[in-house]
Amino acid sequence: MxxxxxxxxxxxxxxxxxxxxxxxxxxxxxxxxxxxxxxxxxxxxxxxxxxxxxxxxxxxxxxxxxxxxxxxxxxxxxSLFDRSGANFIGLGNYFDLFAESTFRTAVFNNLLWVLFVPAAATFFGLLVAQLTDRLSWGNIAKSLIFMPMAISFVGASLIWRFVYSPNPDIGIINSIRDSMGMASLDPLQIQFWNNFFLMFILVWIQTGFAMVILSAALRGIPEETIEAAIIDGANPFQVFFKIKVPQIMGTIVVVWTTITILVLKVFDIVYTMTGGNFGTHILPSYMMTYMFRDDGRATAVAFVIMILVLPVMISNIRQARKEMR
Amino acid sequence: MDNIAGQNSGSKLAVNITVLILVLLWLLPTIGLFVSSFRDRDQISNSGWWQAPLAVDLNFRTRVAADNPREENGVFVLEGNVFADPALASSFPEGTGTVSAYGTRAVAPGEFPAGEVSELRSGGTIVVERDGSYRIESAEALDRGPTLYFEARTPPKFTLNNYRTVLFADGMDRAFINTLTVTIPATIIPILIAAFAAYALAWMDFPGRGLLIAAVVGLLVVPLQLALVPLLKLHTEIGIGQSFLGIWLAHTGFGLPLAVYLLRNYMVGLPRDIIESAKVDGATDFQIFVRIILPLSFPALASFAIFQFLWTWNDLLVAKVFLPSGAESQVMTVKIADDLLGSRGGDWGILATAAFVSIAVPLLVFFTMQRYLVRGLLAGSVK
Missing domain, CATH: 1.10.287 (Helix Hairpins)
Structure with a gap:
């Protein structure tokens, strides 16, 4: 059929x-x-x-x-069993993982991702939300920045190949370097910093999400508080940082945690851009190297991700229970 | 509020420019993909997409015909025009062009600027002028003409060939249909299941309700990776294995927490009066749900449907694990990531086109249904 x-x-x-x-x-x-x-x-x-x-x-x-x-x-x-699934080996898989340098790199990179991506996406989102607030063409600007949300991670990776490619006739970065007389380089092979180049793809996708929610929150701020601050002589920066941001702190936290959760699930970008080479593995992509080969290891990596998510999960449940009362 | 204190026209201009720059930065990569998908393969690898409307220097080769050499003052002379080669007729339909450089070795196709005289390896000299005419002089008879390489300006060329290849020849059509086959049931089925559960959690009173809501919130963040191995094993044991049925069930399960959470948040906000007066009039819960709650919750249902659609359409992980890896059941994301990037890694035109085909449908859905998407996002996270 x-x-x-x-x-x-x-x-x-x-x-x-x-x-x-x-x-x-x-x-x-x-x-x-x-x-x-x-x-x-x-x-x-x-x-x-x-x-x-x-x-x-x-x-x-x-x-x-x-x-x-x-x-x-x-x-x-x-995860407590070996590769065949027949022999119980306790925490053996976990010990083996931590002894492996690639795994430690993946954990370290994942922490970088968890710190950088939500922070950058929230920052850009807040920036755009605030700047477009009073703009006549603000809605068009917002919907264009929101657009990458609809694009798959695989599609986004291909799109960004046209930025990062080492060929100066394809990658924008190297074309700019070329026109300034510098030799071309492959951004994805620069150890350590290549992680940030990959992260920026996710920031590019998630900024729209942060922007939409934060912009609604900004609109919800009572006008009186802002007017009062302006009458008291606050400049636009003070209004933004001392009046607006504290009032939408709750929403900022929600956006931040939502993106954090997402970061811990995304394996597509690393998989399609570098395949984990050049020291760019993160836990989800590292897990896929064991998938279909060694279920014991794969589940152990997955459970490490679960442990990383746990604090967010607990705080979310607390928050939900508080709201219900 | 346009002229409040602390805002002047200068800062307004700065804001406009900043936003413009940000929008351009955000848009630029996608435009690059879009433009590249219409470009000729040779042009893509010889000039950046931002130069697409400009002429490009491309390399060509031609074999000089040695059929009618003349003898002048004791040397053999061979004259002709590189653009006259019938093999190049597709690139130079008018038989004219501008040569910027030429060479006689494949490794250095632009070794000498046009008009400069150079030595031939076989002895003798050669010169190629800007208009394409060449003159070869040799002391010995030329029994076969040398191969010439030259760089010439070619006008920008946009084609639909990439789309033709991707859509009809490369198996992408199959992948497109497979993606649709995965996406539509995986979007529709969870909505109904979740709507009933959300109604129960929002408007029915029973012990343990708070606990269940907390559980749903907790499950919202469970990483998908945990589910892969045990569920694949379960599917194999009950005979589903790697199949479309398996991926539908998996997407349904993974989409449910968000669906229940979104819909419950929305349904709680519906006016209590309507539901209570319906109850007073003798409506059963089932009737209330079908006649009142469902129609009123349409915006939330629509927004979840869009989410689930985008998520299943764009998914790579679940498709890689729960679908067999053969070409007949590959979805587009898998096809691009595993197939095209490997076998056509250097063919940027095909890659760009495939990527654009795969993001076209989500973009269409996104721009037509943006209103509902935003509403759903807000229902989910702003309280």
Missing amino acids: SPVLQGILTIIIGVGGCVGYFYFSNIILDKVIFPAKGPQAGRNINRANQVRPWLFLFPAMFALGLYLAYPVVGSFWR
């Missing part, structure tokens, strides 16, 4: 199945298990209403449990 047909069939089965499940499970609950008639009608309605939320939740909870919660445990368990 052709995949297209299979796809159409899946849509029909998936959507029909969902609608059917919700519709018929409700009918069965109301008419068969707890019918709202007879001597116990009132009690039955109450009981049905206690069960119903779980009917609504079941498919989502099942999928979430199977596809996200179970893998956390499953991956950790698998």
Whole structure:
């Protein structure tokens, strides 16, 4: 069967199945298990209403449990076994990883990514949000800066090859160097700094995201506070840093953490730009070198990423619980 | 608010210029890709895309015909014009051009400027003028003409050949259809599942609700990498293996936390009065959901759909792991990253075109549905 047909069939089965499940499970609950008639009608309605939320939740909870919660445990368990999966070796995979210099480089680079990308993207986002705020063509400017959000990491990597290429007739950087009489070089082979060249691709993609959210937050600041500051003689910089930024600090933190999480998942850029060569591996790309070869190692790397995410996860859950009260 | 204190026309100009520079910086790389995708392969590797509208110096080779040498004062003379070579007719349809330099060795095609006389390896001298006419003098008879290399200005050339190659010859059409096949079910199925769950979490009262919401928020940040190995094993065990069904299920599972979270945040904000009066009128939860909540939540549903669409369309990791690696099930991102970058690494025109084909659909969706995308982002993160 052709995949297209299979796809159409899946849509029909998936959507029909969902609608059917919700519709018929409700009918069965109301008419068969707890019918709202007879001597116990009132009690039955109450009981049905206690069960119903779980009917609504079941498919989502099942999928979430199977596809996200179970893998956390499953991956950790698998990481305690060797390559074949038959022999229990405890934390052996982790010890082996930390003994490897590539892994340590990947951890170090990943920390650089986690520090630099969210900081730079938030900074540029805030800058653009503030500058375009009162501009007549601000919306056009914003939507152009927002555009890279729609581009895949693979596409973005190719786009940036036309900037970084060592060939002065293709890469912009080397063309500028060439016109100034300097020899061409490959930016992606300059150890240490090449990490930042790769990071900038992600900054380029994520600035739009930061900008959209921060610009909405800036609009939400009460005008009176700004007017009062101006009457008191504050200059535009003071208004921005002492009045506006403190008021949107909460949103800045949200943007920052969201991008941090994203950074810990992105492997595409390193994979397509350098393949991890020249000291540019990060944990997600490093994991892919073990994928399909050594599941024990791969899951161990994945679990290290999980540990890095953990603080953000805890703070997010705390925040969510605070909002619910 | 245009003329508030502390803002003068000078700073306004500075702001305009700064924003303009930033926008150009952000746009420039993409424009480069777009322009390159229409350029001729030889032109791409000989001049930058920013010089695309200008003429380019390209190298050509021609074999001098030795059919009618003349004898002048004891030396053999061979005359002709390099642009007259029928093999070069596609580059110089009018048979004229401007030679800037020439050479007689392939390693140094532009060794001598036009008009300068140089020695031939076989003995004798040669000169190529700017208009392409050459004159070879030799003491001995020329039985075969030497091969000439020359650099000539060629006018800018834009072609659709790259698109023709990518779309019809390179298997990209197949990859395009595969991407669509992955994307559409993976976008539609999670929406329904998530909408019901979001309604329960937003408007139904039951013990443990707070805990479940916290769990969803927690799952939102679980790195995908953790799921790859255990789920692939699970899929293999239950007989799905690496297949389209497997990737649909995987994308559904990975998209759910964001879907539930976004939709719940939106549904909580719907007016309580409407829902309560519907309940008073005797509507069941199912009716409330289908008749009231779903239509009212359309903006949030749309924004999640756009997110999920962009994410599944642009995904490389999940496709690499959950789909078989053969050409018949490759999606575009995998095709570009694993296939084209390897086999066509130097063919910038094909690469640029393939990349542009792969980002065209998301860009279209993005620019037409931007409103909903922004709304969804805001519902998710600004409280």
